[in-house]
Amino acid sequence: MLCKYLEEKPSIVVAFSGGVDSTFLVAVASVVSRRVMALTVRSPYIATWEIDEAVDLTKVLKLEHRILEAEIPETIKYNPSDRCYLCKHEIFSKIKVIAEREKYDVVCDGSNFDDLGDYRPGMRALKELEIESPLLNCQVTKAEIRAWSKKLELETWDKPPYACLLTRIPYDTLVEPEALKMIEKSEAFVIGLGIRAIRVRKHGDLARVEVDEKEMHKMLKPEIMSQISETLKSFGFNYVTLDLSGYKMGSFNDTLEKE
Structure with a gap:
């Protein structure tokens, strides 16, 4: 179904983060569509290593690849609860301009069928801008994407989920580039220790570390805890804590539910 859907799109621009979903989508599109371009956004709230991996x-x-340089939009500088909508509206508006100028037929993103069950205000922006989501429209789930990616020998098949660095900061908080760098360096350090599913949430001068329950045992080794604490403090945090609830996607959304 997905291949047939994409075959009907002669030329496609795929918003490409280098994650599981967009990599699978662009890989399939490159086979069945006549002309495909991967477009990656580079901004202060996207980890540098993610851009490098996408490249x-x-x-x-062997894809045509373009990088769109973007600053922190004025509309989201205080990290509002609808930041995803505001950001996607601005970014995808720019992507559409590039697509139209380069004479591509459609712009696609990697939203999948499971994304309907999460708080994702950005999907409203995609709908307003008529951005297509082939994986979602064809009801392709995350589990299917990972399974098919493995069969296609895509190295992202088991890549942990990742999101923009704005999700590490509480809502209604000034977004400071220095804070984003602290978070990025902290997560990169922990990932470098072999703990892949990691989030470092910033609460002022406190780092709240979330780790997937499957990897929690790695964090509980005294030498690892000491190493992480000392390193994150060297990056600028005064306090480093481990969230005993483990990793939870969009954990700051809990604060919205309580309002």
């Missing part, structure tokens, strides 16, 4: 993936997949 490397496009080389492996």
